[in-house]
Amino acid sequence: MKEQVFSKGKDFLLDILYDVASSIMMAISINVFTAPNGIAPGGISGIAIIINHFTGLPIGTLNLAMNIPLLLIGYKVLGRRFTFNTLKTIAIGTVFLDVILVNLPTYTSNPLLGALFGGVCLGASLGLVFLRGSTTGGLDIVTRLVQKKRPHLSMGRVMLILDFCVLGASMAAFGSIEVGLYGLISIFVTSQVVDAILYGADVGKLALIISDKSDEIARAVMSQLDRGATLLKGVGAYSSEEKHVLMCALRKQEFYRLKKLTYEIDPKAFLIVTEAGEVAGEGFKSLEG
Incomplete structure (x- = not known):
């Protein structure tokens, strides 16, 4: 019994450490590279960046606020464990985004480099979260719900469609086609880094x-x-x-x-x-x- 409690406590502590490391990389990606350059790299965080541009509301808080109703809607489909882990990861990420690392120096000299390094940091963040069996919520939840209703649609295709919708919204919001292209670069880099972390070099x-x-x-x-x-x-x-x-x-x-x-x-x-x-x-x- 004691061994089980110790094992669960150890796993929970590891989850927290991974969430903290992931949140640091997420904050660097958004606060340093993508948001200052008006780049919305898909997902709920991309929508939060767009809303932040018009309202000035904190990106992490917006991300959390949009995820809570999604988690409530998807609770029955996704299960208790998934919902709790995702909410924990998002909550820790919000604290780092809006409080601890909110005043990081920004990089706006070259938007292309901003998109590349933003994608690398975001990919590292997501990879760390996925390694512990959690997610950052957002469009991943929407994708699972859509697939539940339309099982013939692949998750990758649904996610791609939703990301393109966010990219389109960012181009309209910032009045520039370039931000959408930079966002596309960031999404591509993110996916490559996530794959490298999850699957290593043994592809x-x-x-x-x-x-x-x-x-x-x-x-x-x-x-x-x-x-x-x-x-x-x-x-x-x-x-x-x-x-x-x-x-x-x-x-x-x-x-x-x-x-x-x-x-x-x-x-x-x-x-x-x-x-x-x-x-x-x-x-x-x-x-x-």
């Missing part, structure tokens, strides 16, 4: 090779590329012939060598390659990471 390729010489190719992969390979049993739909399908995970820079090696052994081989969002295990990063 790779997954190759499927169909060949009459799969065994020979597998041996070459293991000896020349020093990569493991798995032979899957397959049956041709048209010929009804049984063949081995070779499956191999590798790093992006190793793909050319695999392609060349496969062609040298069997020029008639059929090669299918897809992106692997994360590869963990022997030869890549540890499963613990």
